[in-house]
Amino acid sequence: MPVIIAGVLNLTPDSFSDGGRYASVESAVAAGLAMAEAGADWIDVGGESTRPDASPVSESEEIRRVAPVIERLAQALGQRARVSIDTYKAGTARAALGAGATIVNDVSGGALDPGILEVAAKAGAAVILGHLRGQPATMMANVHFEDVVAEVIAELGERIAAARAAGCREIWADPGIGFGKTLEHNLRLLARLAELRDRLAVPIMVGVSRKRFIGDLTGQPVNQRGFGTAGAVAAAVLGGAAAVRVHDVREMRDVVKVAEAIASARLASYNDTPHA
Numbered sequence: 100m101p102v103i104i105a106g107v108l109n110l111t112p113d114s115f116s117d118g119g120r121y122a123s124v125e126s127a128v129a130a131g132l133a134m135a136e137a138g139a140d141w142i143d144v145g146g147e148s149t150r151p152d153a154s155p156v157s158e159s160e161e162i163r164r165v166a167p168v169i170e171r172l173a174q175a176l177g178q179r180a181r182v183s184i185d186t187y188k189a190g191t192a193r194a195a196l197g198a199g200a201t202i203v204n205d206v207s208g209g210a211l212d213p214g215i216l217e218v219a220a221k222a223g224a225a226v227i228l229g230h231l232r233g234q235p236a237t238m239m240a241n242v243h244f245e246d247v248v249a250e251v252i253a254e255l256g257e258r259i260a261a262a263r264a265a266g267c268r269e270i271w272a273d274p275g276i277g278f279g280k281t282l283e284h285n286l287r288l289l290a291r292l293a294e295l296r297d298r299l300a301v302p303i304m305v306g307v308s309r310k311r312f313i314g315d316l317t318g319q320p321v322n323q324r325g326f327g328t329a330g331a332v333a334a335a336v337l338g339g340a341a342a343v344r345v346h347d348v349r350e351m352r353d354v355v356k357v358a359e360a361i362a363s364a365r366l367a368s369y370n371d372t373p374h375a
Contacts (some may be wrong), residue, residue, distance in 0.1 A: 102355050103342035105141040105183065106134035107308060110164045111148045111156075127168045128175065135180040138352035141202065142176070143344060144169055144195070145185030149206050149235035149278070161186060162194045173199025183227070189214035196222040204304075206278060207231045208258030209265075220266030227304050228258040230275035238279035247284040248291050251275070252298045259301060270301050271342070277310040285312040289331065292338030302341035307331035309346055325350060333358040337365075 108131050110121055121127035131142045146164035147156040156164075165184060173182050183202030184195035189212045192203045201224055208228035209216040219226045230251050231238060244250050255272045262270050274288045274295055288295070289305070296303045307313065313327035314320065325347055332343050332351050336358035345351040 100341070102336050102340065102359055103140045103304075104138055104348055104352055104355060105143045105304065105342055105344040106131070106137075106139035106348045107344060107346045108134070108142055108144045108168075109148070110144065110146050110168060124167045124171060128171045131168070131172045131182075132175055134348045135176055137349035139180055139348045141181045141183050141342075142172060143183045143185050143202075143204055144172070144200070146191070147186065149185075151236065151239045153236055155236065158188050158190045161188065161191045165191065166194050166198045169195050169200050170198040183225075187211040187215065189218045192218045192224075193222075196224055201225065202227065204273075205229060206235065206273075206275065208255065208272075209261055210258065213261070216262050216265035216267060219262075220268075223268070225269035225271065226262055226267045227271040227273055228255060228262060229273040229278065230255050230258075231278045233279065235278070242279055242281055242284070244280075244284060247280065247287050248294060251288060252295055255295075255299055259299060271304050272299050272301050273304045273306060276305060276307050277312060282312045282315045285310075289334055289338060292335060292340060296339045296341075303339065304342040304344060305332075305335040305340040306344035307335060308344060308351075329354045337362050 110127055121130055134142055144165050146161040169182055181202055182200045183204045184192055184200045185204045186192055187205045187207045192215050203215060203219040203224050204227040205215055206229035251274050259270055276285050276288060308328050309321050309324045313324045313331060317327045319327060332354050335343055336355055
């Protein structure tokens, strides 16, 4: 299956990359439709920033931000692209699914509000279970792993089991790049992505777009991390990611196409080589 491109549509005034860019329902819907036209398979709509030190948003405010946009987007897109809701709150997920979303993308994997898994299951929605320890606002305090890959696999495995117990059928996992992890942790997870995929036995989504670790490596500010993001997206695809979550859909679509072709050629070369 081709790698899925999920376009990021933040409806927040304080997101780390594009906060406040879409001040009206009309501008947000237009942006989502433009992403689909550029090649996005999913439009991931969020109403609360999950960057470190971000202020929490009430459930009612989050719903106010996302529900009208999701309803308009879902109607306009039809079968061209799916709409996902980026939230860890069960009430927001319920409202978003009622408005037309078909995917719940929870950075905490259902740990912050366990009811979200039952909401997704009841609606027949897909769930993306992210890896996160604690709250988004404080996730960078006291970061510690003995073995980041082994611990992320174990903790995501627990979230996958919880989702299955709740009745979820379409389950994805996200290693949570940048969520409570240092530069070294992020690089190790990306380098061993195939291990996560094989051990968890569910498709993997990776979100690296414009993140701090890219700035740490390149020295570039948020709005100049496109090339760094391209490198990380290519690495994710070659590592076995089934979906990537990005801001710059048109540019990353080309990156994904090239990385997919290389991955396919690598597999074909391996299959053509005699093995003892």
